[in-house]
Amino acid sequence: MISFLLFIFSAFLLTFEGRLVVLILAGKSFRRCEQYFLGFAIGAFINALIFFLLTVSNIPINFPFVYLLHVVVISILLYVTYKNKLWFHFKSHSPIKIFESGGIRSAKNILMIFIALSMACKLFFSLGHALFVPSYYYDTLSQWNMRSRISYEDQKIAFDLNEDRGHSKPQYPILIHSLQIYFNQPQADWNDSRANASTLILSIFAFSAFVLILARITNPLFSLVTLGLFMMIPLVSLHLAQGYGDIHVIEYLMLGILCAIIYINSNRDYKSLIISAILISAASWVKMEGLIFGVIPFIFVYALYFFCKCKSKEIKSMISVPIVAFVLSILWPLLLITKGLPLSPHPGDFSIKWHTEAINLMSDAMFSYGSFGIFWFLVPVFIAFQIYKLIKSKSKCMRSTFVLIFGLITFVESIFIYLLTPNVQFLLNGQTFHRTMLIPLFIFILSIVLYLFKILKTENN
Amino acid sequence: MFRVFAVFLLAFQFIPIACAAEQKLASQEAREFFGIEPEMQQKKVPLKFKAESIDINYSSDVPLKFSVAYPEDIGEIIRINPLDVISIYAEPGENRDLTIDLTMSPAWSPSREEYNLYIAGEEGGVVSLQEIAPRSPSFTKTISASISHIFVDEPKLLSSVNFFYGYKVLGVSFVKVFGIIAFIFLISKIAYCIIFKKIKQISRSIVVIALMFLFLYDARFSLDLVKTTFTDLSEWVSSHEYRQLGPLYKAADYLRMDADLVEKDMKVAMCFDSGDIVHKYLRYDLYPISVTHDIDNWNKATHVVSMATNKLSEEDGMISCGDTEKRHAVVLKTFNKDVSIYRFIE
Incomplete structure (x- = not known):
């Protein structure tokens, strides 16, 4: 019981801390419930930055230091909040109606029931495996939970160059490791289920924030259907059972993109863009893929939007956003360079050569294997439809356009990495290609949903 | 009707094969703990016909394992997916009949003309195949097979976190x-x-x-x-067992308990044949207790975990793993499914 209460307290601390950040930076852009759910994601990032600070300062990463620093951060944030009277700084709450009148005869209600049933199956699988059975996969037992455990015991982040102690890939950023360590620190000893529960909470809170924010941008039906679609991707269910960082990269990217859309919707409240930049850069603290598939496309799409929509007098406030994203995401690579570690765990990643032998395998991975179900048969049709309508439309600078461009950039990056670099080996052996392709797939689905919402709303009117 | 008259003497190492009449699909068995693989020799019999099942008449004085693989011709390479293989254990006897339902595997289709039949058995066994008779594919069997193929579950493997194979029909x-x-x-x-x-x-x-x-x-x-x-x-x-790692979790719990009883720091050596995952798991679960699997650390180890291997030899209270030195040890615990824990006593 005490262990459970300590776990809840640790979660509350991060949530509260992150919520204060949202309050201060962009309180008026988010409802209170959204602030709390976003808060945990941002609190986890702050926790990673605290671990980074302790690592750089050679201070032991133990319970007193970590929790003390969190208390210090919260105290500063509370002071700022009360000084500027931001406590009630939130968007007013409008009730969310999930089911419509009409009962079981309403098509929308039937759709919601199917979505709920589908999600229940996925949640049953994810919760059951994250909490009640032991960690099981290779990478979990080497570069994720194993590294976290070693770092927990050492009271410093492990950067082993060999696998003698069991951990590999010292280049990996530490958001997930720091979260697992943080939750285990107040307890008597390391617990594997607790480590997985800590990242499970991140998934639950991140997707909850996603659903709430998207429900406001579109409507509850579209929002829940989108979440349902995400969870219908077969490989996602397995990753929601925790143990790998890929799903958390996606969670932060999705939240970052949604926060940017809030800016687009909200008549230029650019502070929500700061939140967006923080979340996108947090993705790069989970895995380096967050930098390549998150920060870089974000800065590019942001620049494009700026040229489309913004006035030159706004440049001073707008330039801070990509700077925030860039600076936050570059800290970890800089640390690696100072430690003499290569940025990538796979040497020779940068030689460019066309690998024709991979084309068939890539096609099989997307259209024959079961990782994505039938999504890659359907998504291109909708994307082509969206692009066709966009070309014919007078207004091209829609929010779904920018999400689509973001998705296309990540898609092209993925194809480039696996067809033209030595990373082709990870397509040939099936190790990472399927996981990487989840990123553009998620973004495409979001783009399609945003676009269809606009179209169907126009048709209804 | 296809008849094979073959009498051959198979030389095997002795391990008895558990007999079961039930036909099994490799992809559904893949989640189970691997156990010690009995060392057998096997003979491959290529089959070239269209069939929904094959009737075999055989004589053998040892239990046998019949397996059917479904080769795929991909350009210049013949590939066999081990997950599509079906197998069935057969009892010894004279002129015994056995039917193998080829449609059980999702790799089967009515137009398929090539199969590989493998017959495996113990050392010293005398086996003869009197007859291998195919039954031609029927429409009703094709329909029922296509439905049953949809309900063959995704194999539960360590690679599942990277990709899913997906469902296959005919x-x-x-x-x-x-x-x-x-x-x-x-x-x-x-x-x-x-x-x-x-x-x-x-x-x-x-x-x-x-x-x-x-x-x-x-x-x-x-x-x-x-x-x-x-x-x-x-x-x-x-x-308290989970998928392919079987009783390894119980072994970890037992070792943790024993760590409190030994005077010096526990160092665990592993003796196993299977993939590195068993070492990775035990090392994670017992950390910071040292868990190694190389010859160099055998002499410094205090305990040994032997997992589903024939490499561990035991004689007069001394054990060795493959080429390691023999050391005095006592068995602390033996779990079912070929997992044992030893403590060195020198």
């Missing part, structure tokens, strides 16, 4: 077939709306079609997830 990817059908429906609907100038209906129509197909596929996959969860949870709760 040797063809179900994802590909179902996806193409969905794609055709979508394109047809768009074409219909354009031709009959129902442009405003396009968005709604294609959304409905896409959701319908996605839900249908998801229904199958969700069933798989629910079954997997029940199986995994019940195995863990009832026997």
Whole structure:
């Protein structure tokens, strides 16, 4: 019981801390419930930055230091909040109606029931495996939970160059490791289920924030259907059972993109863009893929939007956003360079050569294997439809356009990495290609949903 | 009718084979603890005919294992997917009949003409195959097979976190077939709306079609997830074992308990044949207790975990693993399924 209460307290601390950040930076852009759910994601990032600070300062990463620093951060944030009277700084709450009148005869209600049933199956699988059975996969037992455990015991982040102690890939950023360590620190000893529960909470809170924010941008039906679609991707269910960082990269990217859309919707409240930049850069603290598939496309799409929509007098406030994203995401690579570690765990990643032998395998991975179900048969049709309508439309600078461009950039990056670099080996052996392709797939689905919402709303009117 | 008259003497090392009449598919057995693989020799018999099943008449004085693999010709390479292999254990006897249902594997199709039949048995066994008779594929059997193939679950492997193989029906990817059908429906609907100038209906129509197909596929996959969860949870709760790692978790618990009883720091050496995952798990679960599997650390170890291997030899209270030195040890605990813990006593 005490262990459970300590776990809840640790979660509350991060949530509260992150919520204060949202309050201060962009309180008026988010409802209170959204602030709390976003808060945990941002609190986890702050926790990673605290671990980074302790690592750089050679201070032991133990319970007193970590929790003390969190208390210090919260105290500063509370002071700022009360000084500027931001406590009630939130968007007013409008009730969310999930089911419509009409009962079981309403098509929308039937759709919601199917979505709920589908999600229940996925949640049953994810919760059951994250909490009640032991960690099981290779990478979990080497570069994720194993590294976290070693770092927990050492009271410093492990950067082993060999696998003698069991951990590999010292280049990996530490958001997930720091979260697992943080939750285990107040307890008597390391617990594997607790480590997985800590990242499970991140998934639950991140997707909850996603659903709430998207429900406001579109409507509850579209929002829940989108979440349902995400969870219908077969490989996602397995990753929601925790143990790998890929799903958390996606969670932060999705939240970052949604926060940017809030800016687009909200008549230029650019502070929500700061939140967006923080979340996108947090993705790069989970895995380096967050930098390549998150920060870089974000800065590019942001620049494009700026040229489309913004006035030159706004440049001073707008330039801070990509700077925030860039600076936050570059800290970890800089640390690696100072430690003499290569940025990538796979040497020779940068030689460019066309690998024709991979084309068939890539096609099989997307259209024959079961990782994505039938999504890659359907998504291109909708994307082509969206692009066709966009070309014919007078207004091209829609929010779904920018999400689509973001998705296309990540898609092209993925194809480039696996067809033209030595990373082709990870397509040939099936190790990472399927996981990487989840990123553009998620973004495409979001783009399609945003676009269809606009179209169907126009048709209804 | 295809007749094979072959009498051959098989030289094997002795390990008895457990006899079972039930036919099994490799992909469904892949989640189980591997155990010690009995060392056997096997003979391959290529088969070239179309069949839904094969009737075999054999004589043997040792138990046998019949396996059927489904070779795929990919350009210059013949590939066999081990997950598609079916196997059945057969009892010894004279002129015994056995039927192998080839349709059990999703790699089967009525047009397939090539199979590899493997017969494995113990050392010293005398085996003869009097007859191998195919039964031609029938329409009803093809239909029932295609339905049963859809319900063959995704194999539960360590690679599943990286990719899923996907469902296969009559040797063809179900994802590909179902996806193409969905794609055709979508394109047809768009074409219909354009031709009959129902442009405003396009968005709604294609959304409905896409959701319908996605839900249908998801229904199958969700069933798989629910079954997997029940199986995994019940195995863990009832026997504290999990998938391919079997009783390794119980071994870890026992070692942790014994660590408090030894005077010096525990160092565990592992002796195993299987993949590195067993070492990775034990090292994670017992950390910071040292767990190694190389010869160099054998002499410094205080304990040994022997897992599903023939490499461990035991004689007069001394054990060795492969080429390591012999050391005095006592067995602390033996779990079922070929896992034992020893403590060195010198």
